[in-house]
Amino acid sequence: MPATINALLDKAQDLCDERNARFTQTRRKVLELMLRHASAISAYDLLDCLKETDNSAKPPTVYRALDFLLEQHFIHRVESQNAFIACNDFSDSHQLQLFICEKCNDVQEVHSPQIQQSLIEQARLNDFQVKTQTVEVRGFCHHCRED
Ligand SMILES: [Zn+2]
Ligand SMILES: [Zn+2]
Structure with a gap:
């Protein structure tokens, strides 16, 4: 895994600890998949990726993880593509x-x-x-x- 992805996942973990938010395995995995993916990715494509390591993953699993990641400002919605991208700095709520x-x-x-x-x-x-x-x-x- 490239160092920057690891560093961002660690940063996300630290921010969740500070905010008393639970950065569960699934949430972490979804964020990792998004960080590895250069372009925007849809919830269904994320589900397919997730299923490779977790057969029991279902659409609500992905939607709940996405809601969490949006709330924490770790990812952004790409409205025109009905998809999501990982944020590039994880700072607090920001316009982009x-x-x-x-x-x-x-x-x-x-x-x-x-x-x-x-x-x-x-x-x-x-x-x-x-x-x-x-x-x-x-x-x-x-x-x-x-x-
Ligand atoms: Zn291009
Ligand atoms: Zn951002």
Whole structure:
């Protein structure tokens, strides 16, 4: 397992300890699968991966783990793909923007305070109360533009 994945799993464990949240084997396994997976992954694909080591895994097993990981801000939902990606820093709740490659499905997470600020400002100007926001940008990544 690459060192960075191990380090992130350890960080997740520490954060769960601090928050008195139970980082069960299944939750850890689901996060590990997502960290190994470069692109967004659906709940059903996760279930298939999980079944390779745990035959008794069922859809609710995966959905409960995903809910937990979302709550802890370890993963993000990719709305346009009905899928999920592992977060790249695990800091507390943060707003993000996603660049999604249409060819290889790679998803890059970026954090632009300027975009965030503009959205807040526009909401204020339109007297709109923001509940959730999704910024997903589709296109082609560096690798997929080379030929
Ligand atoms: Zn994130
Ligand atoms: Zn690509």
